[in-house]
Amino acid sequence: MYFSKLFGKTLKEIPTEADSISHQLLVRAGMIQQVAAGVYAYMPLGWRTLRKIEQIIREEMDAAGGQELMMPSLQPLEIWEQSGRLSSFGKTMFTITDRKDHKLVLGPTHEEIITDLVRRYVQSYRDLPLLPYQMQNKFRDEPRPRGGLLRVREFIMKDLYSFDVDEKGLEMNYQRTVQAYKNIYSRCGLPAVMVEADSGAIGGKASHEFMLVTESGEDMIILCPKCGYAANTEKARSIKKKPASTKPLPLEEIATPGIKTIEEVARFVGIDKNNTLKAVFYVADGDIIFVTIRGDIEVNETKLKNILKCTDLHLAADAEVKAAGLVAGSASPIGLKNIKIIADESITTGGNFVAGANKPDTHLKNVNYPRDFTATIVADIATASAGDQCPGCDGILQSQNGIEVGHVFKLGTFLSERLGAYFLDSNGVSQPIIMGCYGIGVGRLLAAAVEQNHDEKGIIWPLPIAPYQVYLCGLRLEDATVSQTAETVYKGLIAKGIDVLFDDRIESPGIKFNDADLLGIPLRLTISPRALQNKSVEAKWRQEKQAQMLPLDGIIDAVEKMLTDKSKR
RNA sequence: CGGGGUGUAGCGCAGUGGCUAGCGCGCAUGGUUUGGGACCAUGAGGUCGGUGGUUCGAAUCCACUCACCCCGACCA
Known part of the structure; x- marks a missing residue:
C-alpha cells in the first residue's frame, strides 16, 4: 500500500473526545472514526488489524473443533420472550418494528438463534457434540458507552457455542476453548489473566473471564499472589479479619445524637468498624430488602442479586426507605417485622456489635446474632477487598483493574429446556442438550492490545496483528x-x-x-x-x-x- | 436515569451585546529546505449545534431542544 493513497490521516493533536490511551492512539493513527456514541467505523488500517485478529481467532477456533457460520442480526422478538431473556436484557436490547408491525430485535448475542438452529437439526445423541461459532456484529444499547472501542453499542463479537450430551463433554469443550483463548491472547500480545466470574442471572454452573490487567480497566479483579486464586470482584470470596471474640453482654441502648455513618458510630463509641453492624436498604423487583453486614465490609450487589434471584436490584431511595418505616442512620434488624432481612456471614463472627435502634439518634450496644435478631437468609454477600486473606491459602489478596477481553460460560440446560432443544440418548430417552458459550469482543481485544502495547510516540503493534x-x-x-x-x-x-x-x-x-x-x-x-x-x-x-x-x-x-x-x- | 462539562473552519482552540468572527495545525499554489513533526509568500475554507425569544444590533443575554464527553447508576 502506498501511504499517499491511504484512506485515513494521522492527527498530530489528541481529539478532545478521546480519553483512554487506546481511543486516542487509534483515532490519531486514523484507524477508527466515531460515527455516533458507541458506534465506530474502522478505517482501512484499523480494519486490517481487526481482520488479522479475526483470523487468529478463526484459526484457534477451527483448531479446537469449531465450525464457523453466519447468523442474522435481525431476530424475532418472540424467541427472546421464549427464552426468558428479554427481561434480563431489558433496555439494553435494541428493538425495531417492521412495516407489518412485527417486532424484531437487533441481536445483542446469538444464543437463542443458535439454539433454535441446533434444535431443528439435532435429534439423536449421534448428532452431538456440536461447536458452531460466528463473528459478527452485535447490538447493545449500553447505558453508557465509553473508552472508545472498550465499550460500544455495535461491535463484532466472536461467539462459540458448545452442545453436548453430558457434563463430561461440556467439561472437555470448556477446557479446549480455554486453551484456545490462551493461544489467542498470547498471539495478540496480551498477557490475559483467567479469573472466576459471575455468570449473571442467566445461571450456569461455572464461568471464567479473561482479563487484561490495566489501570483503565472498568472491572476489578482480586488476585492471590501466593496460590494464584483470581476472581472478578463480583464473584470473589475472601476471609475477613475476625474481631476478638467476647462473651455476649446484655443489650444496652445508647444515645447517639446526630451520629449516622459507620465511621461516626465507631469513632463516637470508640470501637473498630468491625464491631459495628451496617444496615443497607435495597429494592429487589419492587420489594424493600434490609441488608445487614459488619461495618467494615461492603455489600457485594452481584452476590446479593444472585441470592435474591431478582432481575432488578437497586439501592433504596430515601422515599422508599421512609415508606418502609425504616430510620436511615439508626436502622436495625432488631425488632423488625414483615421485611426480608439478608445478613452477611460476617455477623456470625464477632459479637457485642453496635447497631441501630430503629429510633432516631439512638443505637444499641452488645447486639448478638442470633440472640437479638434473626435473618431471613444468612449468606456470603461480602465484597472481597485487597488486604483480605485468600479463601484458598494464607496469602493476602490484592486487587487490580482489568479489561474483560473474553468470557466463557457453562450454560447447562437452561436455554435448551426453554427453547426445546432435546435429543434422544442411547436409551431412547429425551434429554436437554448441555450448552456452553464462549465470547470474545474482537474490537475490544484490538483496543486492549493498544492499551497494553504503546509508548509516548504511539502504538507498538505485536507483529501478528499489525496492519x-x-x-x-x-x-x-x-x-x-x-x-x-x-x-x-x-x-x-x-x-x-x-x-x-x-x-x-x-x-x-x-x-x-x-x-x-x-x-x-x-x-x-x-x-x-x-x-x-x-x-x-x-x-x-x-x-x-x-x-x-x-x-x-x-x-x-x-x-x-x-x-x-x-x-x- | 441523576450529577458535571463541551458544541465556533478538517483537527485543536480564542472570542461575555457593536463594524467584514480570529489564531495554531492541516489543506491548495509557488519558491527555498530535507535523518525526528522546516521556512517564506499567496490563497481556499464558517448555517458560530438547532429552534424560538429579548434587542436598533446576538457566537455573546434568556427559554427550549439536540448531539457528544466525563463521574455515578446500570452493564453478556
Missing part, C-alpha cells in the same frame, strides 16, 4: 535513485507476501518517522541517499531503540528472515 508488517520509508524521493530503489524493494517485499506500507510521500523525515511510530508498524525500513551511498538500508524494530544497517544486496531475503525469526519468538 502492515513493514513500514518502508523513502527519504528524498525526488532523488531518482532513492525512489527507484524504494520501489524495487516495495515490489520485492510484496512478491514475498509481506504486508508493506510504503511511505511514498514527499515529506520531511521527521513527519515520516513520527507517523511510522504513531502507526506502530513493527519493522521500519529506511531508504535514503545517505544509506544508499554505502549500498545499505536502515532497519529498525518499532519496539527497539537501535537501528541496524543491512546490505541493499539481498535485502528482501534479509527482511523476510527477520520477520520469520521474530514471529517464532
